Amino acid sequence: MGSSLDTQALGFPVELSQLGREIKKLWERESQTSTRASLINFAVFCRGPEAMQASTDLLMEFTRHHACRAILIGAEPDSSQDQIRAWINAHCHLSRAGAKQVCCEQVSFYFEGRTGNRIANVLYANLDSDLPLYLWWQGDFPAPIDVQLWAWVDRLIFDSQSWAQPRQQFSLIREALSSGHSRLVLCDLNWTRSLHLRQAIAQMFDCPENLTLLASLNTVTISHAPGFHSTALLLVGWLAAQLKLELHDSRPDNSQFTAPGGRPVRFVLKQESGRSISRCELHSDTGSLLCQRDTAGDFFRMEIRHQHGDVHHHLLPSGSNAAAPLLLEEIAGGGPHRVYLRALAIAEPFF
Amino acid sequence: MTTHHDRAANPLREGLSNRPMPQPCTVVIFGASGDLTYRKLIPALYNIASDGDLPAALSVVGFARREKTDDSFRNELEEATRKFSRQGINEELWGSFRERIFYHKSEFGDLEGYERLAQRLNALDSARNTRGNRLFYLSVAPSEFGGILEKLAAVGLNNPAEGSWTRVIVEKPFGTDLPSAQTLNSVVNHVFREEDTYRIDHYLGKETAQNIMVLRFANAIFEPLWNHRYIDHVQITAAEPLGVEARGPYYESSGALRDMVQNHLLQLLCLVAMEPPTDLTADSVRDEKVKVVRALRPMKPEDVAHNVVRGQYTNGAVNGREVTSYRAEDRVSPESMTETYVALRLHVDNWRWADVPFYVRVGKRLPKGGTEIAIHFKAAPGVLFNRDSAVGPNVLVIRIQPDEGISLRIQAKRPGASVKIEPVKMDFHYGTSFGKASPEAYERLLLDAMSGDATLFARSDEVECAWRFIDLIEQAWHAHPSPPPLCQYPAGSWGPAEADALLERDGRAWRRM
Numbered sequence: 001m002g003s004s005l006d007t008q009a010l011g012f013p014v015e016l017s018q019l020g021r022e023i024k025k026l027w028e029r030e031s032q033t034s035t036r037a038s039l040i041n042f043a044v045f046c047r048g049p050e051a052m053q054a055s056t057d058l059l060m061e062f063t064r065h066h067a068c069r070a071i072l073i074g075a076e077p078d079s080s081q082d083q084i085r086a087w088i089n090a091h092c093h094l095s096r097a098g099a100k101q102v103c104c105e106q107v108s109f110y111f112e113g114r115t116g117n118r119i120a121n122v123l124y125a126n127l128d129s130d131l132p133l134y135l136w137w138q139g140d141f142p143a144p145i146d147v148q149l150w151a152w153v154d155r156l157i158f159d160s161q162s163w164a165q166p167r168q169q170f171s172l173i174r175e176a177l178s179s180g181h182s183r184l185v186l187c188d189l190n191w192t193r194s195l196h197l198r199q200a201i202a203q204m205f206d207c208p209e210n211l212t213l214l215a216s217l218n219t220v221t222i223s224h225a226p227g228f229h230s231t232a233l234l235l236v237g238w239l240a241a242q243l244k245l246e247l248h249d250s251r252p253d254n255s256q257f258t259a260p261g262g263r264p265v266r267f268v269l270k271q272e273s274g275r276s277i278s279r280c281e282l283h284s285d286t287g288s289l290l291c292q293r294d295t296a297g298d299f300f301r302m303e304i305r306h307q308h309g310d311v312h313h314h315l316l317p318s319g320s321n322a323a324a325p326l327l328l329e330e331i332a333g334g335g336p337h338r339v340y341l342r343a344l345a346i347a348e349p350f351f
Numbered sequence: 352m353t354t355h356h357d358r359a360a361n362p363l364r365e366g367l368s369n370r371p372m373p374q375p376c377t378v379v380i381f382g383a384s385g386d387l388t389y390r391k392l393i394p395a396l397y398n399i400a401s402d403g404d405l406p407a408a409l410s411v412v413g414f415a416r417r418e419k420t421d422d423s424f425r426n427e428l429e430e431a432t433r434k435f436s437r438q439g440i441n442e443e444l445w446g447s448f449r450e451r452i453f454y455h456k457s458e459f460g461d462l463e464g465y466e467r468l469a470q471r472l473n474a475l476d477s478a479r480n481t482r483g484n485r486l487f488y489l490s491v492a493p494s495e496f497g498g499i500l501e502k503l504a505a506v507g508l509n510n511p512a513e514g515s516w517t518r519v520i521v522e523k524p525f526g527t528d529l530p531s532a533q534t535l536n537s538v539v540n541h542v543f544r545e546e547d548t549y550r551i552d553h554y555l556g557k558e559t560a561q562n563i564m565v566l567r568f569a570n571a572i573f574e575p576l577w578n579h580r581y582i583d584h585v586q587i588t589a590a591e592p593l594g595v596e597a598r599g600p601y602y603e604s605s606g607a608l609r610d611m612v613q614n615h616l617l618q619l620l621c622l623v624a625m626e627p628p629t630d631l632t633a634d635s636v637r638d639e640k641v642k643v644v645r646a647l648r649p650m651k652p653e654d655v656a657h658n659v660v661r662g663q664y665t666n667g668a669v670n671g672r673e674v675t676s677y678r679a680e681d682r683v684s685p686e687s688m689t690e691t692y693v694a695l696r697l698h699v700d701n702w703r704w705a706d707v708p709f710y711v712r713v714g715k716r717l718p719k720g721g722t723e724i725a726i727h728f729k730a731a732p733g734v735l736f737n738r739d740s741a742v743g744p745n746v747l748v749i750r751i752q753p754d755e756g757i758s759l760r761i762q763a764k765r766p767g768a769s770v771k772i773e774p775v776k777m778d779f780h781y782g783t784s785f786g787k788a789s790p791e792a793y794e795r796l797l798l799d800a801m802s803g804d805a806t807l808f809a810r811s812d813e814v815e816c817a818w819r820f821i822d823l824i825e826q827a828w829h830a831h832p833s834p835p836p837l838c839q840y841p842a843g844s845w846g847p848a849e850a851d852a853l854l855e856r857d858g859r860a861w862r863r864m
Contacts, residue, residue, distance in 0.1 A: 037783045067784050102783045195367075199403060202363035206372050207408055207480060211360060242362045299443060302407065312480050314407035315447040339366035 005049040005074075009056045010108045011089025019126060022088050023105060034092055034101035037067035040331070041133045043123055045073045051138065052110065056089075061324040063091040063104035066331055069128040070106040075116055082113035084122065120149040127152075134187075134331065138162070141169055145176040150184060157330060159189040161230050166351040170344070189323075191340045192330045193228075194235050196319035197277055197291065200300045203316065204289055210304055214243060216285040217265050223272045223279040230351060231276055236267045237347030238339065250349060276321050293318055373399075373801030374516075375408030376484035377475055379468070381459070381499055382491035383413025383424070387522070389431035392488065393452075395793035397432050400448050401441065402790075404798060408480040411452045414468065416459070424454035437791060451479070459495050465502040472508070483515030486800055490522055496535060500542040509542045520549045520800055523614055524605065525809070528825065529818040536811040549800045550809040554615040554722075556792025558781060559755040561807070563622040563724070564636075566749065566757065573747075574627070576728070578703045583744060585709045586725040586862050587619055590717040592669045594842070595691070599682035606689045608661070611713040613821045615722075617644060618809070619751070620709055623724055624699050633805040637813060644816040648698040655827035656835040660850045662692035664716040667842030674716065674842045688837050691715040694850035695824075696857075710854060712861070716842035722751040725862045736762075742772045746862070755789070756780040 007013065014022040027036055042062070046055045052074040059070040070091070092103040107126055111119060127133060135150075136157040150156065156173075163169045177184065205211055220239060224232040236255070240247070245257035245265055253269040272278060275293055282289040287306040294301055294315075302314040319329065364372070378396070380388055399405045413424055429449065433440050455471060457464025476483050487503065489496055500519075503509050511517045521539060526532025539548050554560055567573055576582070589611055595602040602610065621640035628635040650658060665676040678685050692714035699709065728745040731737050746760040758778040765771040781789065799807055828834050838847035845851075845861065854860055 035780075035783055039784055196403065198363070199367050202361060202367055203372075203403070204407055205361045205363055206406060207375050207482070208360060209480065209482070214362070239363075242365060244362075294443070296443075304407070310480065312407060313447075315444060317401065317403045335366065337366070 005076075005110060006053055007085075007087060009053060009089075010072075010087035011106065012087060014086050014088055016084055016086045016109075016122070019086055019088065019107065023107070026088055026090060026105065034090075034103045037102050037104060038069050038128050038131060039066065040068045041071060041127045041131050042066075042068040043071040043073060043133060043135045044138065045075070045119075045135065046138045047075050049074070049076070052108070055138070056106070056108070058324050058327075059106055060091045062327060063106075064093045065324075065328050067102065067104050068134075069131070070104060071123060071126060072106060072108040073119060073123065074108070074110040075119070076110065076112045077114070077116055079112035082115050084112070084115050084118065085110045117146075120146060120151075123149070124152065136327065140164070141172050143168075143172055145172050147176055147179050150176055153184055155185045155187050155331075157187040157189060157327070160234075161190040161193070161228065163230075166230060167348065170348055170351075185336055186340070187330050187337065188234075188340060188344075189326050189330060190231050191234055191337070191343070192326050192333070193231050193276055193321060194238070195329055195333070196317055197235070197280065197300065198238060200291055200302060200316040200318070201280065201282075201289070204291075204302055204304055204314065209306075210287075210289075212286045213282065213284045213289060213304070213306075216263070217243065217259070217282060218263070218285065219266045219268065219281075219283040221268045221270065221279075221281040221283075222277060223270045223274070224277050225274045226271055228276045229269065229271070230347075232269050233347040233350045234340075234343055235277060235280070236269070236350070237343030237345070240265075240267070240346045241339070241342040247346065247349075252350070255350070370798075371802035371804050373404065373406050373409075373798055374484055374803070375406045375481050376486050376516075376801055377410040377412060377472055377479075377481045378486045378488060378797075378801075379412045379414055379455075379472070380488045380490055381414045381495075382489070383454070384415040384417045384419070385490055387490045388413065389428065390435050391791070391793045392490065392797070393428045394432045394436040395791055395797050397436055397440070397445070397448055398438060398790065398794050399798055401436075401438055401444055406801070408482065409451060409801075410475045410479050410481055412455050412468070412471065412475070413452070414455045414457060414464075416456070418456060419454045421452070421454050425449040425452050428452060459491070460498050460502070462502055462505060465506045465508065469506045469508055483512040485511070485515075485517045486520065487517070488520045488522075493524060493526065493531075493535060496521070497538045500538055504542045516547065516803070517543070518547045518549060518800060518803075519543045520551055520796075520808075522551055524609065525550050525614075525814050526818055527604070527609060529815060529822050532814050532818045536815065540811065545811055546805070548811070549796075549805055550811075550814060551796055552614050552618055552807075552809055553792040553796065554618055554751070555807040555809075556794075556796040557751055557755070558789040559749060559751045559757075560619065560622065561795075562757075563619075563749060568627055579705045579707045581728055582707055583727045583729045584707055584857075584859060585620075585623060586727065587616055587623075587709065587711045587723075588725075588862070588864060589616060589713040589722040590720055590864060591715050592717060592720050592843075594664070594674060594716050595677065595680050595683065597681065599680050602691075603683055603687060603689050606661075607691055607693045607713050607715070608821060608824060612693060612695070612711060613817050614809070616711050616713060617817050617820075619722075619724055620697070620699075620711065621813075623726070624704055624709070626703070631806070633808075634810075636806050637810045641810065641813045641816055642701075643699055644813060644820065646699045646701045646704075647820050648700050649820065650823050650827070652827040652831045652834075655824050658696040658853070659824055659827075659835070660692075660694040660838060660847060660853055661690035661828065661835070662694075662714065662838040662840045662847040662850065663687070663689065664691050664714075664842040665839050667716065667844065669716055669718070669843045676842070677716075690828075690837060692717075692838075692840060692846045692850070694846065694853055696853055708857065710859075710861070712846065712850060714840075714846050717845060718843055719864060721753065721864055723864065724749040724751070727859075727862075731762075736770070736772055743774050748862075754780060754782065756782075 087108045089106045090103045092101045132154040134155045135153045222232045248258045249256040257265045278293045280291045290303040292301045621643045624643045625639040628639045694712040697709040726747040742762045748758045763775045838849045840847040
């Protein structure tokens with residue numbers, strides 16, 4: 001059995017039916033010294049007591065940068081008791097101007113035993129009205145997916161890196177989407193994880209001289225840390241989709257695509273120690289691009305080398321792989337993620 | 352525009368950024384040993400690099416008279432960036448960034464110095480792949496513009512190579528009156544095309560100034576009310592508790608009207624009063640802004656006496672500290688007639704704003720600092736709750752600085768058995784809702800100039816129209832046989848009593864900030 005739920009960080013225990021009234025009282029107590037702020041409903045689903053604690057810590061950090069109503073939903077279906085417990089809390093921090101406290105509320109629920117089918121109802125009853133709902137689902141989706149739960153979700157956040165069977169999970173998502181909830185935007189933190197790398201690579205091709213390298217690309221080598229194979233596959237999908245490459249031969253970690261015009265392009269994936277994607281090399285007939293993660297700092301060292309001898313270097317931010325910065329990047333970026341869907345369509349068969 | 356062409360040509364850009372990307376270039380700063388370079392420009396470029404938005408191929412060349420080496424210049428800039436960068440400094444990134452900075456010693460009038468500059472820029476293009484793109488930043492007094500531009504042209508640095516561009520950023524003040532602005536425009540446009548000329552007004556780089564257009568044109572609820580049928584009047588205020596500090600000589604030749612109203616406040620007025628542009632391209636937006644300046648009702652000398660109040664601070668107290676009068680400030684004439692405060696009643700003579708006064712005030716040594724635009728709506732009809740005693744109007748306030756945000760004052764019933772109505776404020780603070788700090792105005796403006804987007808820069812006709820309007824007031828003050836008086840106000844007060852009377856005559860009052 002896992003550890004028991006440490007409720008201290010979750011704040012005041014409240015009766016589920018009294019939750020709205022208790023939140024009002026909370027703000028009445030705080031209103032003299034602080035300002036409540038909220039731009040979104042940010043619901044987080046997790047499993048078990050440890051995840052509740054970790055998610056609360058993360059929400060505390062998250063609310064420093066993005067005002068929201070945080071709704072933490074924990075589930076322990078193996079519990080012998082069928083009960084739903086609830087707590088309220090406020091995360092406060094000094095505003096940038098430093099003059100006043102800015103506070104966001106956290107509402108936490110713990111669904112034990114066979115109460116999991118009531119999650120949608122409880123979540124809907126406790127949304128901050130008129131604000132969009134972002135749901136971060138940690139871990140695997142249950143089969144079948146609770147379509148009612150997803151009905152009002154604007155952005156569904158998940159991390160395909162954590163899935164043992166990604167193809168099955170993506171299949172579940174497609175099934176739920178096909179049931180008519182097309183407004184839902186899929187936000188894969190595994191895609192966000194490569195955002196800075198994609199930006200760094202793209203930036204090197206803002207210089208028109210470097211575009212010749214893409215036009216004669218022949219080999220892409222991506223080195224990834226253990227556990228980040230799926231991140232590397234999404235990167236393959238991105239490059240292939242954006243360069244309009246067609247899959248020719250799909251061998252694991254050594255696939256061959258065909259560029260418009262018939263030129264072959266090979267993608268090689270290597271597992272090495274390091275942080276997520278540690279290195280990406282693009283080789284072409286006219287030169288090469290090397291993007292190497294700096295192990296000491298938070299940068300990518302970029303080197304572009306032309307056949308005629310010119311070499312240019314650049315240092316670009318590599319971002320963070322921690323959950324809170326990834327979530328903040330994802331939420332700040334927004335958008336419909338059409339490029340992701342194209343990349344996924346190519347990468348999915350490799351998962 | 353090259354920018355959009357380049358973006359389209361890079362297939363990997365899709366979905367990563369919705370703004371034009373800065374292009375490889377060399378930024379040449381004239382007057383590089385000045386305060387602006389150390390406090391604003393280099394920290395801004397460093398912050399752009401820190402955000403990952405600086406092009407891989409970018410060099411910065413400081414051009415100034417003082418003796419310095421590349422290394423000593425870099426060391427000085429490092430110290431300044433540590434102090435003034437909004438996100439501190441990262442040693443590794445600074446190490447990479449400093450290698451892009453170079454110092455070029457020359458007198459502004461020395462042609463040979465420009466010839467050496469041209470050679471150096473060509474060498475940098477080859478070494479750093481900056482493609483012959485050059486952005487010249489004139490961080491010098493306007494009196495130096497002509498000489499610098501003439502020398503740039505003499506060595507051909509204004510002419511881009513095939514497929515490259517050259518642009519010039521000009522710092523304010525852009526002229527001191529219409530003739531001098533026309534001369535400067537002519538000097539600049541003799542050397543650079545108007546579309547390559549970027550006249551900087553840092554107010555336009557501020558997040559809230561940019562948000563005015565978003566507020567008006569991305570929300571369906573405001574635009575139907577944004578006219579003379581629903582708006583009673585508009586107040587624009589720029590208040591400063593500071594005096595002239597070390598800028599006495601400059602201020603003596605400028606005054607509040609030229610220093611603040613001609614550029615910053617008229618720009619804000621344009622953003623509030625303009626018609627929706629057909630699209631968001633630089634010229635569409637600036638076309639609409641210039642129409643507003645053209646529609647400003649010109650003032651005859653007697654109109655100036657009636658609609659404009661000028662003031663100068665006397666001894667007083669600010670922040671609980673005693674401060675001296677303007678005339679006792681360092682390097683200020685004891686008989687100075689320079690205004691440190693001005694309040695104006697303006698009219699935009701077009702269909703939308705018929706009979707809606709725009710009250711604009713700016714002053715030094717006021718009780719607190721802040722720049723804001725307040726839209727005062729007309730009162731509700733005098734029936735029902737307004738029948739016996741008028742309740743206050745709705746006021747929409749756009750705070751430009753500090754504490755950027757938007758608030759709306761509405762009327763609400765006070766809880767209880769009787770009907771008592773109280774104003775309440777709905778308040779949005781950028782700092783509260785968005786944890787991320789806004790980029791500095793110079794960051795945004797430098798990025799835009801490197802990307803070829805001139806939307807947030809003033810165009811020559813805008814500048815000239817603004818001077819044409821301001822000159823009428825200046826002439827009434829300084830060239831008329833019986834000019835209106837220079838009113839006095841104690842430092843730490845909200846300006847002269849005559850400024851209050853300006854609104855009281857219309858049955859209105861300045862908003863309490």
